[in-house]
Amino acid sequence: MHPLIKRAIRERFGKLNRLQQDAFREVSGGKSVLIIAPTGSGKTEAAVLPVFNEILENSLKPISVLYVAPLKALNRDLLERLEWWGRKLGVTVEIRHGDTSAYRKAKQTKNPPQMLIITPETLGVILTVKSLRKHLENVKFVIVDEIAELVDNKRGAQLLLNLERLAEIAEFKRIGMTATVGNEDEVREWLKADTIVKPSWKKNYRFHVLYPKPDEKDEKLARELSLSPEIAARLRLLWEIVEKYGKALIFTNTRQFAEILAHRLKAWGKPVEVHHGSLAKEARIKAERALKEGKIRALICTSSMELGIDIGDVDVVIQYMSPRQVNRLVQRAGRAKHRVGEVSEAYVITSNVEDYFQSLIIAKHALEGRFEAVKPMGGLDVLAHFIVGLLVEYKRLPREKPYEIARGAYVYRDLSWEDYLDVMGVLEDARLIGYDEGKNLLYLRRGAFQYYYENLSTIPDEVSWRVFDAGSGHIIGRLDERFVMDLEEGMDFVMNGRSWIVLKIDDESRLIKVRESRSLESAIPSWEGEMIPVPFSVAFAVGRLKRELAFDFEKAKELLEGVEFRERELERAFGEIKSEPFSTDRDIVVESTPKVLVIHADFGNRTNEALGRLVHSFLILRYGGVFSVRAQAHAIVFKTPFQLNPEEVKGYLYGEPESLEFIVARALRDSHAYRWRMLNVAKRFGALRRDAKIRRVERLFEGTVIERETLNELYHDKVDVRRGELVLEMLKRGTMRVKTELRREPSTLARLNMTVGGEFLLSGTLERYEILELFRNRLLDHEVVLVCTNCGWHSKTGVSRLRSIEDRECPRCGSKMLAIAHPIDVEEFLPVLEKVRHGKPLERKEERTYRKLLKAADLVDSYGFEAVLALASYGTGPDTAARILAQYRGDALLVALMERERQFIRTRRFWVDKKEKGEEGEKAGES
Numbered sequence: 028m029h030p031l032i033k034r035a036i037r038e039r040f041g042k043l044n045r046l047q048q049d050a051f052r053e054v055s056g057g058k059s060v061l062i063i064a065p066t067g068s069g070k071t072e073a074a075v076l077p078v079f080n081e082i083l084e085n086s087l088k089p090i091s092v093l094y095v096a097p098l099k100a101l102n103r104d105l106l107e108r109l110e111w112w113g114r115k116l117g118v119t120v121e122i123r124h125g126d127t128s129a130y131r132k133a134k135q136t137k138n139p140p141q142m143l144i145i146t147p148e149t150l151g152v153i154l155t156v157k158s159l160r161k162h163l164e165n166v167k168f169v170i171v172d173e174i175a176e177l178v179d180n181k182r183g184a185q186l187l188l189n190l191e192r193l194a195e196i197a198e199f200k201r202i203g204m205t206a207t208v209g210n211e212d213e214v215r216e217w218l219k220a221d222t223i224v225k226p227s228w229k230k231n232y233r234f235h236v237l238y239p240k241p242d243e244k245d246e247k248l249a250r251e252l253s254l255s256p257e258i259a260a261r262l263r264l265l266w267e268i269v270e271k272y273g274k275a276l277i278f279t280n281t282r283q284f285a286e287i288l289a290h291r292l293k294a295w296g297k298p299v300e301v302h303h304g305s306l307a308k309e310a311r312i313k314a315e316r317a318l319k320e321g322k323i324r325a326l327i328c329t330s331s332m333e334l335g336i337d338i339g340d341v342d343v344v345i346q347y348m349s350p351r352q353v354n355r356l357v358q359r360a361g362r363a364k365h366r367v368g369e370v371s372e373a374y375v376i377t378s379n380v381e382d383y384f385q386s387l388i389i390a391k392h393a394l395e396g397r398f399e400a401v402k403p404m405g406g407l408d409v410l411a412h413f414i415v416g417l418l419v420e421y422k423r424l425p426r427e428k429p430y431e432i433a434r435g436a437y438v439y440r441d442l443s444w445e446d447y448l449d450v451m452g453v454l455e456d457a458r459l460i461g462y463d464e465g466k467n468l469l470y471l472r473r474g475a476f477q478y479y480y481e482n483l484s485t486i487p488d489e490v491s492w493r494v495f496d497a498g499s500g501h502i503i504g505r506l507d508e509r510f511v512m513d514l515e516e517g518m519d520f521v522m523n524g525r526s527w528i529v530l531k532i533d534d535e536s537r538l539i540k541v542r543e544s545r546s547l548e549s550a551i552p553s554w555e556g557e558m559i560p561v562p563f564s565v566a567f568a569v570g571r572l573k574r575e576l577a578f579d580f581e582k583a584k585e586l587l588e589g590v591e592f593r594e595r596e597l598e599r600a601f602g603e604i605k606s607e608p609f610s611t612d613r614d615i616v617v618e619s620t621p622k623v624l625v626i627h628a629d630f631g632n633r634t635n636e637a638l639g640r641l642v643h644s645f646l647i648l649r650y651g652g653v654f655s656v657r658a659q660a661h662a663i664v665f666k667t668p669f670q671l672n673p674e675e676v677k678g679y680l681y682g683e684p685e686s687l688e689f690i691v692a693r694a695l696r697d698s699h700a701y702r703w704r705m706l707n708v709a710k711r712f713g714a715l716r717r718d719a720k721i722r723r724v725e726r727l728f729e730g731t732v733i734e735r736e737t738l739n740e741l742y743h744d745k746v747d748v749r750r751g752e753l754v755l756e757m758l759k760r761g762t763m764r765v766k767t768e769l770r771r772e773p774s775t776l777a778r779l780n781m782t783v784g785g786e787f788l789l790s791g792t793l794e795r796y797e798i799l800e801l802f803r804n805r806l807l808d809h810e811v812v813l814v815c816t817n818c819g820w821h822s823k824t825g826v827s828r829l830r831s832i833e834d835r836e837c838p839r840c841g842s843k844m845l846a847i848a849h850p851i852d853v854e855e856f857l858p859v860l861e862k863v864r865h866g867k868p869l870e871r872k873e874e875r876t877y878r879k880l881l882k883a884a885d886l887v888d889s890y891g892f893e894a895v896l897a898l899a900s901y902g903t904g905p906d907t908a909a910r911i912l913a914q915y916r917g918d919a920l921l922v923a924l925m926e927r928e929r930q931f932i933r934t935r936r937f938w939v940d941k942k943e944k945g946e947e948g949e950k951a952g953e954s
Contacts, residue, residue, distance in 0.1 A: 029083040032076060035115040040069075046226045047073040050202075053222055055080065059201040061174070061220040063211055065230040066361030070204045071108060071172075073224070075142075078168045078202070079116055082141055088165040089119065092142040093193075095150065095169065095186065097176040105172070106144060118142060124149050135159075147177065147186040148483045151412075154192050155419045155479075166197040171218065174205040175354070178217055178401040179743075181409050181485035181711075187217070187436035188413040192420065195432065206358050210400035217403050217437045231370045232360050234390035235591040238383040238600055239264045239376065252294055261376050265345055266297060268374050272343035274318065275325040278359045279347050280559055282329055288347060289327045302328040330355070340364075344373040349385045351559040351660075353392045354399050379779050380600045381569075381661055385561065387597075388568045390590045399562050404743050405438035406485075407736045408711035411450050415459055415479050415713070418471045426451075426467055449732040450712075457713040481717040482710065492537045497530060498809055498901070503541075511539065515699055518655045519666075532699055542901050542928070543805055560632035561660035563750050569661065570612035570629030576601045577611070607774040608766065610661065615680065615758075617673040618768040618777050624671050625777040626663040626680075630754055637751030638680070639663040640694040641687060645679040646671075662780035673767035680765055684755040688748045692738055700745065705737040712736075802925050809899045812853045816884045817842035819860050821853055826899045833891045846883035847898040856880045879905055886912060893920055900924040 028051070036043060043051065046062070047069050053060045054077035064070050078092050096105055106122050113120035121140035123132065125148070135143070139162040145153070153159050169190060177183030193199070203218040215223050241249070241256035249259035269275045279285045282303040289301035300314035300323050317323045325345075344363040350356040360373035375390065377383040392398075414429045430447045433439045451469075454460045459475045462468070491505035511532070514520060519528050527541040575583035576597075584594070608616040610627035618625045626642065628635055635658040642663070643656040655666045665671075682690075695701045706724050709715040712733055715724075728734050742748055757763035768774075773781060807827040814821040815837035829835070829847075836843050848856070859873045869877060882905035886894040890912050897908040903924060915923045 029080050029116075031083060031116050032080050035112060036076070038115070039072075039111075043072075043076070044069055044226075045228070046070070046224065047076065049227075050074065050224045051077045051080070053224055054078065054200070054202060057200070058221040059219060060222055060224050061203045061205070061211075061215045061218055062224045063205055063207060063214075064226050065206060066358060068226055068230075071105070072112075074170050074172075074202045074204055075109065075112065078142075078170065079112060079118055081167065082118055083116060087141065087167055088162075089139040089141045090143050090159075090162045091165055092168045092170065093150070093166055094142055094144040094172065095147055096144060096172045097147060097182065098173070109142065109144065113142070120144065123153070136162075147182050147189075150186065150189045150193070151416060151483050152480075154189060155416065160196070163193065164196050166193065166199045168202060169193070169199050170202045170204070172204050174203045174214060174218065175208055175401050178208075178214055178403050180404055181406045181740075183217075183403070184405045184409045184436070184438050185412070185485050187438060188409065188433060189416070191432050191435045192413070192417060194435070206354070206361070207396070207398050208354065208401050209398040213403065214401065219437070230361065232357070232393065233370055233372050233591060234356070234360070234393060235372075235374045236383065236386045236390050237264060237374060237376050237593070238380075238596040240596075240599065248295075252291060254291070257378075258291075261347075261378065262291060262295065265347065265376055266292070266295075268343060268345055269297075269325050272372065273324070274321070274340065274342045275345055276341050276343075276359070276362050277325050277327045277345045277347060278350070279327065279329060280349075280351060284347070285327050285329050292325075292327070297325075298323040299325045299327055302326050342372070344371070346373060346375045346386075348376070348378050349382045349561075350375065350389055351385070351561045351565075352399055353389050353397060353565065355559060356389050357393050357398070360393070380603050381776065381779055383596070383600045384569045384572055385565065385660070387587050387590055387592060388565055388572060391587055392565065392568070394589045397564070399564070402743065403438050405442075406711075406740070407446060407450050407732055408708050409485060410439065410442070410447075411454055411712045412479065412482050414450065414454060414469075415471075415475050418460060418469060419476065419479055423468045423470050426462060426469055429469070446732070453712050453714055453732060459713045478713045482713070485711065492539050494527070494539050494541055496527075497540050497542050498805065500810070506539065511699070511703070514539070515655060517666075518657075534699075534702065563631040563634050563747065566629045566631040566634075566660050567612050570610055570614075573601075573604075573609055573629075574611035574613060577605065604775050607776065608768045609774075609776055613763055615763065615765045616768060617676045617680075617765060618770060618774060619671050619673040619676070620770050620773050620777070621670045622667060623773060623777065623781055624665040624667050624673070624676060625773065625780060626665075626676070627661065627776060628663060628754075629661050630750065631747075632658060632660050633745060633747035634750040634754065635659065635661075635663050636746045637687065637691050637748050638754065639665075640691045640746065641682070641751070642676060642679050644690050644694045646676075659780050662776070664777075664780050670769075673769055677765045677767050680755070681758055682755065684752040684759065687752050687755060691746060691748055691751070695738065695741055695746070701737060701741065704740055705733065708737045708740065709733050802921055803896075806896050806899050806924075811847050811895075811899050812850050814846050814848055814853050814856065814880065815840060815842050816844045816846050816856075816860070816880050819857050821857070823850070826895055829895045830892055832887055832895055843888060844881075844884040845887055846880045847887060847895050848880055848883060852876070852880065882906070882909065896920070897924060901928045903927055 046064055050060060050062055050073035062070050062073050064073075075094075081087060082091055094105075094109070106120070109120045112118070119140035120142045121135055122144040123135060124146045136156070136158045139159070153163065171177070171186070177186060190201070201218050201220055203214075203220060205214060208214055211223055239260040241260040245256045245259040245263055248254075248263060249256045252259065252262075254262075265277065277288070277299075279288055285301050285303050289299055292299045300317055302311055302314045314326055318326045341363045344360050346356065346359060350359065356373070356375075360371045363371045363373060375386040377386050410433060413433060417424060417429050417432070430442070430444065433447075434442055451460070451462070455462065457474075457478075458472050459478050461470050461472050463470065491507055492511045493502050494504050494506060495501070496503045514529055514532060516529050516532060527543055529539060529541055531540040533540070572583060572586055575586060580598070580601075584597070608618050608627060610616050610629050612629060616627040618627060626638070628638065630638070639656045639658040643654060643665070646654050646665070653668050657664045702724055705728060706715070709724065709728060710717055714728065714733060754763065758765065807825070809826045810823055811826060812821050812823050813829065818837060818840040820837050820839040832845070835845060837845065855876045859869065859877045862869060862873065863877060883898055886898065886905060886908055890897075893916065894908065894912060897903055897912055897920070898905070903911070907927065911920065911923045911927065
């Protein structure tokens, strides 16, 4: 070891730990190494110190080391640590990514550093920079940090291919770092490492899983903060833990959860700050510093704080609600007491029975070291970009050369020549490359450079969609595209604490047209797109736990040995569901209620997505597209316009396992998620420009390699067809059974899955009178046109101003025949009225338009303000209003109008839309 390194080690932390010694020995011995260790083990120094030693001992020329870090937020902290070592050792360390200034880049080209820290995307850039190329030939080491963040996505595939490009001009060793994963050997092969270096000691964790019940103190806090007692109990318990330990990290699963939790604690007067990836860099640094300096007691954060950012010592980690994955819990828990030999304390505060069982299983799996595997991902669209990149470097290449180089990367080792030719075909059709058959050479064409640099990132551009409220006529906010891709017309979602129903998704203008639905039941929270999927292994084990609890409580407790939990809370949790239907690892339950059907199934998000698409397809085939479906970790929820026979749905689950992929693929092709994915895949292939907006993209690429890659991406990220087939096989063999329940009211677990995220929306369940009041207020805020059917005078006005409609008359002609109408209906009515007044004959369509407003005026004359409310509600034209007004008054009228709105919105897309298609009929015109 070089004397300068020995001196710097003594100054920094005294001596190397065992992990760092082992890594030093292996790297110095000329091996490529994968370092696997928990947070706080000293992985960074284990990777870089032997590399710095080689630079000093052998006077390596710059650029001798590339340090690949997947996140910019990580780079800032890394840079501070690595620059410290650089200063002490006389080794130059620089950083380069998309935000690096042109001046800094030019300086790096003229005087390259010995270590260059980059993102995966930056490697694709610097390989094509001529002036840097001679320096890249000197690379002797490539260090890849946080490998688990790359293995299972296309960023990782792109990095591997670009490392193969680098290997064409440089001979280097690979060093990778990752927290514990379930498939260590596969990750080693992915990196092309010779050996794995792990700590000789086992990291110790203590996991406490809590399911608090409110007491009198919580009732008081609930009143102070305007929350439910249950939420108040969780907040009180959370702060008691912070007070007991000192400095805390509080993890939530989404940015919105973090913001809301921080807001509640601040309203309670607690010293906390929030930290997540959407905040400005300055805000994150300020929050980190406040915790480090003791100005606050806790930082409320998301996965942005999992990756080793330096915030000093943390005494305890609190996970608010289930962490959903074992890897996540261990990574987060490791931030507390992270020094070697210390026990990391982590508490999970759960919000409902399902959340509680899931957290118990995850904690148990964490103690047993049963980590989730990270599934390597390739991608033919990434391969297309790689081929063009090679040609940017070399201008001309033999046709088989890119194929040979690509097969050197782990995820392309089985690439077939046929798939390769399909990709080449797309690139040739897009006129990005050409092929000289006589010379067997590939060459670049115009547009290739623009395509290459526009598609350096495999991450789709973060595009937000505007949300347009058809009731108020205003844009009410924006949604991330990754959330929008899971929406379909007719589905409910929650935004800004209110629920909305999707009327129309306009892909071209990126606009979502909505109406407020006032129904929080089964509305997807707008943060759902961020939610971490629960894996099959965890969900299935939850099913086993429920089965054991039902038959032998003492044996069930043994399943949780090592996890800190309170027996009375486990008894209470199971007591909440034991007299109602629940699924297990041997039972699926189909529960049918008048408006919702829930399939209770403990198979995790991605498997349930496959099964949900299967059942949904059969329902559409029989009844038409009047259902919406949402898959969750332990249930599949269907909204239905009528009560389904659960035995019928049970029958759909006993289909042939071999047919599942075909049915799911067909169902996916009709989804917005499929169109969105295909659009991005096509852009990465170069088949579409980066700024292209294609309305029916699925028709454009039907039957092509682009369609195939789109489905592969969905199967990898969203839908687990293989596990779905396994479930169907278990049903066929009889090792799994389906029970059915016909109920008037949803069970506890059904209601939980219908109202995911509810605690972050309102303080509790709305009473009937509150729902009616909300609906009434919305109608009062609505703008309509008051029109005289005698002379045509008209004026836009708010419904609330028409309370005394009975006393109103036309200011122009004095007529009492005043109608309430939509602006479009008035536009159509006025020229028709002119023809009537001049005695001209009307066409059939004009006659209907005329009679429609006359009927509206009759209703206002007969029923007064209640007719105004009816005509102002969504989907209620004069004919429907007449039927409802003849039967209902007062609150009963509001209930009927609410039900009419929901029915109309659910089935709207299957009726003729007059405004878009120019066809007729009252159902179309009522919008």
